[in-house]
Amino acid sequence: MKKIIVFTSVLIALFTLLAVSVSAQISFNDVKESDWYYEAVKESVEEGIFTGTSKNEFSPKKGMSRAMFVTTLARLYEVDTSSYTGTSF
Numbered sequence: 629m630k631k632i633i634v635f636t637s638v639l640i641a642l643f644t645l646l647a648v649s650v651s652a653q654i655s656f657n658d659v660k661e662s663d664w665y666y667e668a669v670k671e672s673v674e675e676g677i678f679t680g681t682s683k684n685e686f687s688p689k690k691g692m693s694r695a696m697f698v699t700t701l702a703r704l705y706e707v708d709t710s711s712y713t714g715t716s717f
Contacts, residue, residue: 656686663688677703 654670669686672678677700681687695715702709
């Protein structure tokens with residue numbers, strides 16, 4: 629009985645920690661919480677679909693290159709790119 633209680637407590641603690649880390653705010657200088665697209669940017673960054681154009685910039689008003697578009701599609705559809713060696717278009 630004690631093992632079940634301990635196991636359940638550990639699971640609850642892990643799920644709580646995961647929930648806290650996922651709900652963290654994004655740290656892009658050019659995306660504010662008041663922007664209409666804030667939640668979409670936040671969710672796409674949390675899912676690993678977008679990473680931003682630099683550590684502190686998302687560049688929401690700039691266009692995408694072909695490479696950025698293909699990278700986004702690969703991340704969205706979880707394509708295994710580990711065997712790819714070239715980057716040319």
